[in-house]
Amino acid sequence: MIAFLFPGQGSQFAGFLRTLGGTTPHARFAETIEEASDVLHIDVLSLDHADALSSTVAVQLSLLVAGVATVRALQDEGVVADAVAGLSVGAYGAAVACNALSFSDALQLLHLRAQLMESAFPHGYGMLAVSGLSERELNAVIANAHTQAAYIANLNAPRQIVVAGADADLDYVSKRALEAGARKAERLAVSVPSHCVLLDDAARELTEAAGKIAFRAPTIPYISNRGARPLRQADAIRTDLATNLRYPVRWHDSTIVLSELGARVLVEMPPGSTLTQLAEDALPGIAKVAIEQTSIASAAALIRARAAA
Incomplete structure (x- = not known):
């Protein structure tokens, strides 16, 4: 069983759309970028620069384009997913x-999502990754810090957790977390406080917009962000997409669910390999392939070999 994983904001880097597929890019990359450009009425490659990627809108749209283009290219090579999580x-x-x-x-709904997030918090907020403390320990740090706006946002691993909030509060949480025994506390390349109550209004507006879009029952299991459970109904996926900006992401639990479903190869869409590294710690017995700057043909051969093994 093969599962496709799709990374979140913070994995981007300048030029990542232009380097998809390495030196021999698959035709699907150019086709997908052109399709997205037509839908959004912009040149999507114009989002793929350092200055542009300071915008939440540019980052989120670019990540979606990269993921879908890679899925299509893999499908052309005969590699298809049995489950997905993002x-x-x-x-x-x-x-x-x-x-x-x-x-x-997806492009149009995500465009709205990113605009809502960016307009709600144009500056002064972000996210902090803390390694070495448990959820309970980090909650205690936040409570004792008496912050105005700091919330647990992503549970990426049992002791790798992301906090969202205001810059000053994140600086204070970082200091207190290190004092409490954290190995590392570092800011992420994210300029909004995702996955917390601060985005409650944005989630309500996005939910209203999602209600006007056609969703279908998935053909393979989709693992939810909010509950880390397989979703098999259209409305359940609609709700997860519309509200996941408001609630913590239980990513570690999502990967455990994939293993329980029978996943034997986890394939991370570009850019980066953060999800692969997290899975290596959580699920050492499962094969992983991060599709970074490599040809799709080579990646597909590797996936098939690991699935067969």
């Missing part, structure tokens, strides 16, 4: 990959 914005790529949502509708 971290935060990655859930939109997962929804397209399981056929619950069209690429065009």
Whole structure:
């Protein structure tokens, strides 16, 4: 069983759309970028620069395009997923990959999501990754810090957790977390406080918009962000996509669910390999393939070999 994983915001880097597929890019990459450009009425490659990627809108749209383009290229090589999961914005790529949502509708809904997030908090907020403390320990740090706006947002691993909030509060939490025994506390390349109550209003508006879009029952299991459970109904996926910006992402639990479903190869869509590294710690017995700057043909051969093994 092969599971496709879609990374979240923070994995991007300048030029990642232009380097998809390495030196021999698959035709599907250019086709998908052109399709997205037509839907959004912009040149999607114009989002793939350092200055542009300071925008939440540019980052989230670029990640969706990269994920869908890679899925299509892999499918052309005979590699298809048996289940999908995406971290935060990655859930939109997962929804397209399981056929619950069209690429065009995903682009437009995600565009609205990113705009709502960016307009709600144009500056002064972000996210902090803390390694070495448990959820209980980090909750205690936040409570004792008496912050105005700091919330647990992503549970990426039992002792790798992301906090969202205001810059000053995150600086204070970072200091207190290190004092409490954290190995590392570092800011992520995210300029909004995702996955917490601060985005409650944005989630309500996005839910209203999602209600006007056609969703279908997925053809393969889609693992939810909010509950880390396999979803097999259209409305359940609609709700997960519309509200995941408001609730913590239980990513570690999602990967455990994939293993329980029988996943034997986890394939991470570009860019980066963060999800692969997290899975290596959580699920050492399962094969992983991160499709970074490599040809799709080579990646497909590797996936097939590991699935057969």
